[in-house]
Amino acid sequence: MPDPKNVEKMMLTGNAAAAWGVRLAEVDYIPAFPITPQTEIIEKLAKWIADEVMDGRFVNMDSEHSMITAAGAASATGVRTFTASSSQGFLYGFEMLYTVAGWRVPLVMVNVSRGLSSPITLEPDHNDVLAARDSGFLQIHCETCQEVLDSILMAYRLAEDKRVLLPVIVNLDGFYLSFTREPVEVPDVAMVRKFLPSYRPEHAFFKASQPMAQGVAALGGSLYSYFKYQMHLASQKALEVYKEVCGEFEKEFGRNYDTIESYMVDDAEYVLIMTNSFSTLGKVAVKKARENGIKAGLLRLRLFRPFPAADIKDAIHSKKAVAVLDQNISIGKGGILYSEIAGCLYNEKQRPLLLSFIAGLGGKNISQKEFEFIFDKMLEGDTEDVGMPRLLYTEAEWKEAAKLKEIAGRG
Amino acid sequence: MEKTPEAAPVRSIKDLPSEENILPGTPVCAGCGGLLTLRYCLKALGSNVVIVNAAGCFTLLSIYPFTPFKSSWLYTAMACAPAGAQGVRDALDVLIEKERLDPEDDLKVVVLTGDGAAYGMGLASTSAAIHRNLDFYYICYNNEAYGNTGFQQSEATPFGSKTGTTPPGKTSPAGKDFPEKDLFEIWNSHKPPYLATISPAHPVDLINKFKKAEKYRGPKLFIALSPCPPGWATDPSLSVKLAKLSVDTGIWALKESVYGEVEHTYIPKSFKPVEDYLKLQGRFAHLFKPTRQEETLKRIQEMVDDYWNRYKLLL
Ligand SMILES: Cc1ncc(C[n+]2csc(CCOP(=O)(O)OP(=O)(O)O)c2C)c(N)n1
Numbered sequence: 001m002p003d004p005k006n007v008e009k010m011m012l013t014g015n016a017a018a019a020w021g022v023r024l025a026e027v028d029y030i031p032a033f034p035i036t037p038q039t040e041i042i043e044k045l046a047k048w049i050a051d052e053v054m055d056g057r058f059v060n061m062d063s064e065h066s067m068i069t070a071a072g073a074a075s076a077t078g079v080r081t082f083t084a085s086s087s088q089g090f091l092y093g094f095e096m097l098y099t100v101a102g103w104r105v106p107l108v109m110v111n112v113s114r115g116l117s118s119p120i121t122l123e124p125d126h127n128d129v130l131a132a133r134d135s136g137f138l139q140i141h142c143e144t145c146q147e148v149l150d151s152i153l154m155a156y157r158l159a160e161d162k163r164v165l166l167p168v169i170v171n172l173d174g175f176y177l178s179f180t181r182e183p184v185e186v187p188d189v190a191m192v193r194k195f196l197p198s199y200r201p202e203h204a205f206f207k208a209s210q211p212m213a214q215g216v217a218a219l220g221g222s223l224y225s226y227f228k229y230q231m232h233l234a235s236q237k238a239l240e241v242y243k244e245v246c247g248e249f250e251k252e253f254g255r256n257y258d259t260i261e262s263y264m265v266d267d268a269e270y271v272l273i274m275t276n277s278f279s280t281l282g283k284v285a286v287k288k289a290r291e292n293g294i295k296a297g298l299l300r301l302r303l304f305r306p307f308p309a310a311d312i313k314d315a316i317h318s319k320k321a322v323a324v325l326d327q328n329i330s331i332g333k334g335g336i337l338y339s340e341i342a343g344c345l346y347n348e349k350q351r352p353l354l355l356s357f358i359a360g361l362g363g364k365n366i367s368q369k370e371f372e373f374i375f376d377k378m379l380e381g382d383t384e385d386v387g388m389p390r391l392l393y394t395e396a397e398w399k400e401a402a403k404l405k406e407i408a409g410r411g
Numbered sequence: 412m413e414k415t416p417e418a419a420p421v422r423s424i425k426d427l428p429s430e431e432n433i434l435p436g437t438p439v440c441a442g443c444g445g446l447l448t449l450r451y452c453l454k455a456l457g458s459n460v461v462i463v464n465a466a467g468c469f470t471l472l473s474i475y476p477f478t479p480f481k482s483s484w485l486y487t488a489m490a491c492a493p494a495g496a497q498g499v500r501d502a503l504d505v506l507i508e509k510e511r512l513d514p515e516d517d518l519k520v521v522v523l524t525g526d527g528a529a530y531g532m533g534l535a536s537t538s539a540a541i542h543r544n545l546d547f548y549y550i551c552y553n554n555e556a557y558g559n560t561g562f563q564q565s566e567a568t569p570f571g572s573k574t575g576t577t578p579p580g581k582t583s584p585a586g587k588d589f590p591e592k593d594l595f596e597i598w599n600s601h602k603p604p605y606l607a608t609i610s611p612a613h614p615v616d617l618i619n620k621f622k623k624a625e626k627y628r629g630p631k632l633f634i635a636l637s638p639c640p641p642g643w644a645t646d647p648s649l650s651v652k653l654a655k656l657s658v659d660t661g662i663w664a665l666k667e668s669v670y671g672e673v674e675h676t677y678i679p680k681s682f683k684p685v686e687d688y689l690k691l692q693g694r695f696a697h698l699f700k701p702t703r704q705e706e707t708l709k710r711i712q713e714m715v716d717d718y719w720n721r722y723k724l725l726l
Pocket residue numbers: 466467468469488489490524525526527528529554556557558559560565
């Protein structure tokens with residue numbers, strides 16, 4: 001457990017907590033490009049570097065495509081590197097997410113989730129970060145500001161581990177977490193150094209005395225597959241490494257972050273599955289459901305890549321019903337998490353009824369009524385169109401939309 | 412302006428550095444003018460170099476598990492080699508500053524792209540790197556099209572050229588019916604410390620330009636018109652001759668610019684007619700056969716004359 005003398009309690013937004021994580025990780029290099037709701041992160045870092053409270057280098061790039069390239073290239077040269085984006089910016093640099101992951105460099109990147117255009121919007125859902133699902137980046141999704149700071153430290157440990165050497169995305173929700181102030185324990189840098197020693201690259205670097213070709217072409221399917229399989233195996237290995245990192249983090253800082261968070265799941269019969277900051281709403285709904293005699297629980301996916309299939313199966317295979325709330329939509333299919341969870345349960349002999357709900361797109365609220373509807377469906381054992389996503393929308397929202405259209409003369 | 416002392420200029424082809432930093436046995440086409448250019452450039456740059464490459468023919472120089480270079484290499488993507496150079500340069504500086512890299516281990520950062528990347532998709536990232544005064548070299552081998560994908564129109568494709576996507580036809584007898592971008596002028600508007608055009612047929616001029624560029628901290632940019640036998644539909648043995656003709660006809664002006672001040676480094680004593688250059692190349696064959704496209708040929712000659720008149724250098 002940490003000595004309280006070494007920890008300062010601050011009220012921080014999710015963005016500020018991210019910046020603190022980067023500062024404490026003593027990151028060397030930060031190429032940046034602004035986008036709402038990520039800007040506070042990069043502005044804070046720019047200021048700290050300008051004021052020399054942080055010994056890093058900051059550079060304003062011309063786009064996220066360039067930014068991710070510069071970040072990956074710096075990481076490939078051997079410095080600890082950070083960058084951050086969101087939504088449109090994240091997708092603008094998308095080509096380079098796959099590229100940098102293939103370079104096998106330990107870049108850590110924050111994505112502040114925001115719905116994707118069009119229509120252009122500002123508030124969060126997870127289509128942006130989930131688009132990078134297959135890229136090779138590991139993904140950690142956060143619920144609280146504390147978790148954002150802590151996850152950045154863990155992310156560097158994980159990425160820089162020789163058994164992994166894959167970049168990591170730490171995700172937090174725009175507005176709901178990025179701009180929400182919460183009390184955060186900020187450890188001192190000496191404590192962090194014990195957990196996260198400075199980066200000394202052994203695999204990817206550039207120096208005159210040891211020329212190296214990086215990012216080279218691999219022609220023919222067999223060599224291409226060789227490298228892709230290696231990435232996959234390293235990502236799978238990261239599950240095991242993650243548990244070690246988790247254990248050491250807990251020892252040093254007293255907080256535990258498993259691959260999944262099980263909230264009242266142990267004795268639950270009906271479980272919600274959620275991710276990121278809206279899970280807080282889900283937990284409130286679970287408590288209410290318990291008050292009404294429903295044995296409810298919530299499973300929050302924290303580590304999304306590598307996919308902790310075994311942990312998820314363990315947690316839910318014996319439940320009566322599970323509802324996956326996807327705060328994303330794969331147009332023409334449904335919830336992305338739903339498919340993944342259904343996939344990991346398919347070969348289980350015992351498995352729950354699995355229902356799919358789309359909620360919270362573009363930051364749409366998830367009301368208590370909607371949660372009650374979800375629990376009703378689980379309790380009913382609703383098998384009508386099972387597997388088809390239910391698109392949550394309240395009557396009040398429907399009326400509001402109708403009213404606005406009417407005012408605009410489109411009623 | 413940061414300068415280091417200037418090395419003595421090379422006077423003749425016999426004085427070219429004998430060192431080779433790219434070794435034989437690459438998969439590029441026979442007679443590739445770009446490769447010859449690169450070979451000369453690397454003689455000038457030495458081997459303490461990291462080449463940051465964009466998608467193009469030269470991406471296939473380093474194919475796992477081989478590389479023909481004595482130096483280091485990083486392939487990025489088509490649009491962003493200068494951004495990759497930024498990351499590498501900054502990281503090397505940070506490592507040296509923090510004493511995690513011996514200054515002896517420092518590298519020159521060299522962007523290597525074709526014209527497709529330089530004139531088009533990578534223009535924003537290049538402009539930004541110049542704007543930030545990034546200390547790097549940029550070598551653009553300009554074969555006047557997207558070579559790697561089989562020779563389609565790029566923003567460097569000249570008026571009158573046939574490419575896979577500018578086929579001469581009823582509506583466009585000339586093939587590409589508007590001229591190329593002037594990348595030299597675009598880059599020069601940023602007033603970089605050093606900018607030059609080079610040619611693989613003028614290695615002495617090329618080497619001396621690199622020697623001169625070496626003195627400056629910041630962007631040092633080079634554009635080489637580089638014959639491309641399969642795309643230009645020419646015999647590989649003609650590449651050097653074509654590079655020479657491009658200069659002697661005035662189509663490719665050899666020049667340099669220091670902080671925006673342009674000077675020509677080689678002015679042909681008398682200019683050969685552009686036809687001498689055009690008629691050797693299959694990509695311009697439609698201008699001569701089945702019927703001579705008189706207007707088009709005249710316009711190409713006029714564009715060249717106008718260029719040199721602008722500088723009052725047409726004798
Ligand atoms: C984003 C993207 N779009 C398209 C391509 C396909 N592509 C590969 S190389 C190339 C042409 C590059 O042309 P240029 O820069 O002139 O180099 P060259 O091929 O002539 O060497 C293209 C279009 C790509 N690799 N990446």
